Amino acid sequence: SWSRPPCPMSPEEKLDPLPDNFILQPPVFYPVIPYVTTIFGGLHTGKMVMLQGVVPQNALSRFQVDFQCGCSVQPRPDIAIHFNPRFHTTKPHVICNTLHGGRWQAEARWPGLALQRGASFLILFLFGNEAVKVSVNGHHFLHYPYRLPLSRVDTLGIFGDILVKAVGFLNINVSSLGAKAWVAAVFNVLWHLDREVPCSRALPRGLWPGQVIIVRGLVLQESKDFTLSLRDRSAYVPVTLRASFTDRTLAWISPWGRKKLILAPFLFYPQRFFEVLLLCHEGGLKLALNGQGLGATSLDQRALERLRELRISGSIQLYCV
Template identity: 25%
Template sequence: MAYFQQQIFCKPKIPFIDQLQEGLKEGKSVIVIGSILPMAGRFHVNLQCGSHSDADIALHFNPRYEGGLAFVVLNNFQKSRWDKDECKSDFTLPQNQLFILQILVTKQTYKISVNGEHLMDYVHRIPFTLVDTISVDQMVNLDFIVYQDSAVVPYKTLINGGLQPDKKIVIYGLLNPDSKMVEFSLHRQNGKEFRYKCLFDENLVVLNTSENEWTEEEKTGNVFFKKGQLFKVTISCIKEQFTVCVNDQAHTFKHRIAKLEDIDVFEVYGDLQLFFVKT
């Protein structure tokens, strides 16, 4: 597994605009995570060529809610005029609920998915190599905007500065409908230190730790994941324990490791789509 690189904007305020490091690259994804306001009429995400007010827009992704119907309009803007709209009517993105928008850059198209389901391909009308800025506006609350390599499971990333007290790791993903297990592990580069593993067919959560060898497992039947659904996991490290919060429900595990700051690697395994990890 290769270590993972990403650019993260945390809790960005609307209207939002900022540069994408080194511009768009083939094989990388823009991830937008947030919730649409309850009475929203529309919002938009733009991938654009520059940050000035009349910049060309290579992709305008514009969900709209009108007369009880939800649909999305895609377009581009160049030479001070809009091109022809492309519309998608069979579009489900509920207001006031978590959504994850993923825009994957390929050579010919933007592959757009919402909550893990492919929505449509948008053929490039402006070369993606000219895009260097993202903007988001109108009636939406944002948790994260991320620009990253496509997340592949098994997944590995470094924890900068090691695992310090009050450190939080946040994971967004989607369990496969036939998922058998998911596992999160924290360790030094020479061995695992903490493992949180869900076995869905057995309805079992297993927590454990090791330095030279595995210690006694702690087990519970309280599995907080649901197959085929989005999840948000927060792993918190405080002085006495780890807390693993899955969709606002938590398991705890008291520390059995002396030097938490030596833990500097985080990994994900299992049957899932992985969208974003913040360490």
């Protein structure tokens, strides 16, 4: 049912503190290698790290991605997960290992790596209960059981012969989909560095079940609203999501301008990062904000397939779509 918006926030009202998992980490574009960064909130089951880049044509031997327990130089920190593609041999392969107390443990080796010099790649690290699963260019490649507690990992390090275009951090606890379905969905994401809002993105083939739209940005200090809309070829707007920073409401806006409030804590705060996910399924779109499922809006399959444009506007700095 359609509901009235609540009263605007009074000047004396204080904002509730946000849990740590709502303080999201923005993507990083074209970092200088070697690159070391803190993982906001550390690693936990259900977290994903995406690495997009290119193996340089003149690469000498290898690169490595380390999930570290700290970032000290001396003594060297423990490395819970050492992911080390090697492509200097006739048969490219990957070595995984763990460094504990300054000593490497037994190597684990996987042959058949689909990476060559000059090749682009998209690597996804999906952290489960007992092991990390790694996909390369949309195909599952390996799983490596943890040898150190995942809760100790708080640092990501990238080293070696590699050009990194983007590093992204995602949560997957937004629906009941299994990990395999999320891997398939996430690989449809296309990363952009967008500084200008409003922003428009074409949807050449519309939407269909399994697709996910991810929008990540930063709420500006002087903020009014944020709007995400989906339009068809005739510029008809069947889907609009609007966050009003003045009265702290999040709502679906009908094509006739009526509001349907989303009954959930308001999570858009000045100078805080946010992540909006729209997951397409049979019958509509599921919504998640900062990794938390917030329900769905109904839309039949024909209407989804007719959508051709995504538009974003408002008082935000846009990082990726």
